Amino acid sequence: MTAIAARRYPVMTRAMEPELSSLEKRLLNEYQKGFPLTETPYADIARELGTSEALVLEILKKLKDRGYISRVGPVFKPRKVGTSTLAAMAIPEDRLRQVAGIISSYKEVNHNYEREHAFNLWFVVTARDAEHLRRVLKDMEERTGLPIMDLPLEQQFHIDLGFPLWC
Amino acid sequence: MVLNDTEQQLIGLIQSGLPLCSRPWAEIGQQLNLAESEVLQQVRSLQERGLIKRFGLVVRHHELGYTANAMVVWDVPDDQVRQVGEALGRHDCVTLCYQRPRRLPQWPYNLFCMIHGKDRERVLETIDELVEAEGLQDIAHEVLFSGERFKQRGAKYL
Numbered sequence: 001m002t003a004i005a006a007r008r009y010p011v012m013t014r015a016m017e018p019e020l021s022s023l024e025k026r027l028l029n030e031y032q033k034g035f036p037l038t039e040t041p042y043a044d045i046a047r048e049l050g051t052s053e054a055l056v057l058e059i060l061k062k063l064k065d066r067g068y069i070s071r072v073g074p075v076f077k078p079r080k081v082g083t084s085t086l087a088a089m090a091i092p093e094d095r096l097r098q099v100a101g102i103i104s105s106y107k108e109v110n111h112n113y114e115r116e117h118a119f120n121l122w123f124v125v126t127a128r129d130a131e132h133l134r135r136v137l138k139d140m141e142e143r144t145g146l147p148i149m150d151l152p153l154e155q156q157f158h159i160d161l162g163f164p165l166w167c
Numbered sequence: 168m169v170l171n172d173t174e175q176q177l178i179g180l181i182q183s184g185l186p187l188c189s190r191p192w193a194e195i196g197q198q199l200n201l202a203e204s205e206v207l208q209q210v211r212s213l214q215e216r217g218l219i220k221r222f223g224l225v226v227r228h229h230e231l232g233y234t235a236n237a238m239v240v241w242d243v244p245d246d247q248v249r250q251v252g253e254a255l256g257r258h259d260c261v262t263l264c265y266q267r268p269r270r271l272p273q274w275p276y277n278l279f280c281m282i283h284g285k286d287r288e289r290v291l292e293t294i295d296e297l298v299e300a301e302g303l304q305d306i307a308h309e310v311l312f313s314g315e316r317f318k319q320r321g322a323k324y325l
Contacts, residue, residue, distance in 0.1 A: 018232060028226060035223035037211055039190060039203060053189065060187050060224075067230040070319075071184030074210075074219040081170070081178060081218055086267065086279075104318040114314035115238065119274070122238070122311075123318075149274060151267040155249070158256030158264040163226060163283065165233075 018068065023051060024059055025165070028068070032162025035072065083133055084126040085152040088119040089144070096120060099144050108136050119149065173199065177209055229316065233283040235290045236313040240276035241306050242269075248278055254301045255280050260293055276309070287312060 020028070026049060036044040042060070043053040063069045076082075091099045096114065103123050104112045112123040127133040137148050170178070176199055185191045192210075193203040201209075213219045228236060243251045248266050255278075256264035264280040284290035291310070298304060 018230070028224060028231070032223045032226060033221040037207060037214070037222065039192060039207065041185075041191065042187070042189065057187050057189075063224075064184075064187070067227055070225045070227055072187070072224055073181055073184040074178075074213070074222045075225065076178075076182075077217055077220045088274075090273075100315075100317040109318060111316075112318035113236075113316055115311040116314060117309070117311045119311075120314075121317075149270050151270070151274075153265055154268060155252065155266040156264070157249070157252030157266070158261060158280075162221065162223065163228065163262050164259055165226070165231060 018066070020068075023049065023055070024063065027056070027059060028063070029165050031072075082126055082128050083130050084124055085133060085137075085150050087123055087125055087137065088149045088151065089121045089146055090119050091121050091146060093120075099146065102143055103140060106136060106140070108133075173201070174209060174213065177206065178213075181210070227319070228283040229319075232285055235284040235287040237282045237284070237287070237290045237294070238311045238313070239280050239282060239294055239308055240311065241278040241280075241303070241308045242275045243278045243306055245277070251301065251303065251306070252278055255297060258297060258300075260284070261297075275307070 027045070031045060035041060038044050040053070042056045046053045046056045049056070060069070060072060064071070089099065089103075100112060100114070100121055103109055103121065106125070108125050108127050109123050110126060112121070114120055115122050125133060125136055127136060137150060141148050177195070180195050180198060186194045188194060190203065192206045196203045196206040199206065210219070210222075214222065228234075241251070252264050252266060255261050260282055262281045262283060264278070266278055267276075269275055269277050282290050282293055284293060290312075294308075294310060298306075298308075
């Protein structure tokens with residue numbers, strides 16, 4: 001692997017924390033799981049929280065508009081619906097943005113992050129089946145001229161039940 | 168896992184999020200030409216069969232102030248990986264814990280976990296606490312903090 005020049009990373013100062021009402025916090029913390037699968041889920045949540053359906057809908061729209069939630073929806077168990085892999089590349093610093101742009105342009109890519117390591121680009125590729133996934137990775141290698149380290153999931157030890165906020 | 172056509176279409180519609188309206192499943196049903204009750208029945212079935220592991224708000228850590236996002240990778244002897252993985256996964260601030268293959272010689276790590284925190288000092292403290300609590304002093308690990316996010320959205324499988 002080619003040596004990659006050390007790069008100075010900015011030290012992140014204390015995060016900007018959004019101002020949220022107690023109702024917003026309760027929605028965020030209590031409905032990452034246990035969302036009612038009923039005809040009127042938002043009205044049912046409103047009843048549980050002692051508020052109105054209109055306010056629950058308004059808050060959820062606001063949380064979505066501000067990017068605090070990506071959606072109200074399902075999280076699928078890996079390898080049950082379609083297939084996916086975590087992939088990494090070691091990219092010369094001066095090509096990082098260009099290569100990241102190519103990787104992000106694939107509709108099969110959801111997360112694509114820089115990480116502080118010689119393997120400096122990490123992304124998740126999802127596809128309908130293994131054959132399609134393999135083709136995408138090969139195409140990426142051809143377009144970027146760089147090898148991809150493919151790290152498929154072997155075992156999951158933690159059931160994703162959401163993330164306790166303000167812990 | 169074999170999905171029938173209706174299930175595939177349903178997943179295609181809900182993977183990007185349930186509509187924010189009074190009767191969201193009726194709206195989905197209209198697009199699939201299915202009754203509201205049938206749509207709900209299908210979704211419950213997907214959940215009961217374990218394809219959907221949770222349903223609800225999918226939060227974005229970074230926007231909520233959890234900007235120190237670390238992937239911690241460990242080189243655990245193969246015969247201990249399940250035990251260590253399950254132990255790490257029980258800690259509240261570990262959001263994901265996976266075994267993945269090593270790719271020697273450049274990548275010796277076989278266990279991955281994610282830790283989200285409000286600043287990197289706190290995350291590093293958390294990792295020290297994990298090492299201490301689970302007796303992982305002899306297990307090599309590296310911490311890969313995230314830098315720039317080039318793309319982030321929910322997975323689209325279909």
